[in-house]
Amino acid sequence: MARRDHDQIVETAREARGAEPGPSVLALLTxxxxxxxxxLGGVWFVFFRT
Known part of the structure; x- marks a missing residue:
């Protein structure tokens, strides 16, 4: 758990890296x-098909 030391929040390295991208990030990228x-397929179809 994060603690305060002279008005600063002190965390371990594991706590600082704790946020991981969840499935919503994967869904957004997909x-x-x-x-x-x-x-891009539509642009190719309209302009570059022969």
């Missing part, structure tokens, strides 16, 4: 990458 692929 959705945004998929959307980018769809948009």
């Amino acid at each position: 959705v945004s990458t998929s959307l980018a692929v769809l948009i």
Whole structure:
């Protein structure tokens, strides 16, 4: 647990690294990458198909 030392919060290295990206970060990256692929595919289809 974090403690105060002269108006500063003191944490161990393990406590400071405690926040890990959860599944919401993975979902955001997956959705945004998929959307980018769809948009680029649409641009290619409209402008570069022969």
